[in-house]
Amino acid sequence: xxxxxxxxxxxxxxxxxxxxxxxxxxxxxxxxxxxxxxxxxxxxxxxxxxxxxxxxxxxxxxxxxxxxxxxxxxxxxxxxxxxxxxxxxxxxxxxxxxxxxxxxxxxxxxxxxxxxxxxxx
Numbered sequence: 001x002x003x004x005x006x007x008x009x010x011x012x013x014x015x016x017x018x019x020x021x022x023x024x025x026x027x028x029x030x031x032x033x034x035x036x037x038x039x040x041x042x043x044x045x046x047x048x049x050x051x052x053x054x055x056x057x058x059x060x061x062x063x064x065x066x067x068x069x070x071x072x073x074x075x076x077x078x079x080x081x082x083x084x085x086x087x088x089x090x091x092x093x094x095x096x097x098x099x100x101x102x103x104x105x106x107x108x109x110x111x112x113x114x115x116x117x118x119x120x121x
Contacts, residue, residue: 003025006095011118013121017083032053036080036095039092092114096110
């Protein structure tokens with residue numbers, strides 16, 4: 001079965017940097033779009049950054065200029081570099097991938113377990 005394996009995150013002071021990674025593992029045919037979402041305390045889940053298989057990217061307005069998403073298709077992995085972190089970036093960050101498996105006609109969404117990012121002032 002397909003699963004997403006995440007790493008990175010942690011706690012730091014405002015202005016610092018952190019990185020996240022997410023690898024798709026298991027039995028699958030191909031991976032289409034991938035993305036990072038986050039859910040902060042008391043807030044709704046939001047998309048932070050997305051990237052297509054062809055490396056076309058999109059970002060939430062709140063992180064433009066600070067976060068960078070990238071992918072390594074050979075390793076089935078995406079990354080999120082987070083710079084100049086702010087206290088309001090504090091959230092659980094979730095990896096998302098659209099994956100086609102051998103028994104499916106269309107891709108479906110898979111989610112990681114989430115990684116904590118805590119930014120103090």
